[in-house]
Amino acid sequence: MGEGCSGNLPPVRRPHRTWPQRLLLTLNIALVLVCLVAAGGVWWTYHQASALPRIDVGASLSPTVAAGEPQNILLVGIDDGSGLQAGDPVLRGRTATLNTDTVMIMRVDPQTKQAALLSLPRDLYVDLAGGGKGRINTALALGGPERLIETIKQDFGIPINHYAMVDFHGFEALVSAVGGVPVYFNYPSRDQNTGLFQYDPGCVTLDGDQALAYARSRHFEIQRTPNGKWQEDPSSDFGRITRQQQFIKAALRKAVAKGVRNPFVLKDLVGIAQKNVTLDTEFSIQDLVDLGMQFRDFDPDQLVTYTPPATGKMVGAMSVLILDTEAAQPVFDVFRGTAPIPGDQASSSTSTTAPAGGGSTSSSTLGPTTTTTAPPSTTTTVSPFVPTAPEGESCS
Secondary structure, eight states, X not given: OOTTSSSSOOOOOOSSOOHHHHSTTSTTOGGGGGGHHHHHOHHHHHHHXXXXXXXXXXXXXXXXXXXXXXXXXXXXXXXXXXXSOTTOGGGTTOOSSOEEEEEEEEEEETTTTEEEEEEEOTTBEEEOTTXXXXXXXXXXXXXXXXXXXXXXXXXXXXXXXXXXXXXXXXXXHHHXXXXXXEEEESSOEEETTTTEEEOSOEEEEEOHHXXXXXXXXXXXXXXXXXXXXXXXXXXXXXHHHHHHHHHHHHHHHHIIIIXXXXXXXXXXXXXXXXXXEEEETTOOHHHHHHHHHHTTTOOGGGOEEEOOOEEEEEETTEEEEEEOHHHHHHHHHHHHTSSOOOSSOOOXXXXXXXXXXXXXXXXXXXXXXXXXXXXTOOBOOOOTTSOOOOTTOOOO
């Protein structure tokens, strides 16, 4: 593992791929560090982790749970382009303010060896903790991580035990470190707002720049016929979330294949994490070690993903999403701990969205596995705006 990482390290058992190795790129935030448990030995984990940035979120976190108990980790992708080059396409159409570009809650249950991921649309219109209303992604900019955590607890009744975040630059660097992430494009695809340009259908390995443009795409367009009209995904942020969740699993598989077995790549990932990943001060290295041991046989394809149902609406001049509170309760119950994580690959969300540019709403079922009922029921529907390898083909 380079300087300081060779010598008397314990051997790595290769037959089992562990949770640390698989959860490496769950939006590339905190658990990138856990991979060191199996791949580099506990001593090196503790040594390297001392350089991780930390943030004190005060009393906003829910009480720490006992070892082996279920817990929720708030994973935040930060809309901060300060580490990017001046000409980077990510900077197109954005301001210099710090916003929450991606908000996800990961629930891990060591007792059942299950994990679930809840993506909260950034345009979700909520009551902000401390007063006022606004999109959920403004909570961080207005009051830091504490206000975002308190808003989630207040509005959804979901406890948050730990907090972790990564910025744009870290996302690009982590994807590049594993040699890119493969995505199967069924049609020529683009997003002129984020700089995504993929005109050749088929399996494409996205580099850091294009991976970020893909993961951030809200104006995703496809061209179904040669030289035909470009069609934009009418589901906006819901489509973006579905593509993000799909990308996460592809990234996990690539990280296992590329990073875990290559000590030089692993060392790069750790160095990137030290520069770009921030954990709350209560998130101890022992917590990460424990998770790694508890989930050593976890399969990333069993990561259950959710998006809460919501309806597009204009509030003044602002386009927002209004939560369907009643329909969202079965999903939220999973993360509240009052309902179990489903034992299959169910993904729950009935996404009711406004077409691009506002206007009347329409009901839309998104993604490779979405449903119109509470978990764990599943209805398989493939959206043309979610790149998916044809049946019988793989993209890896």
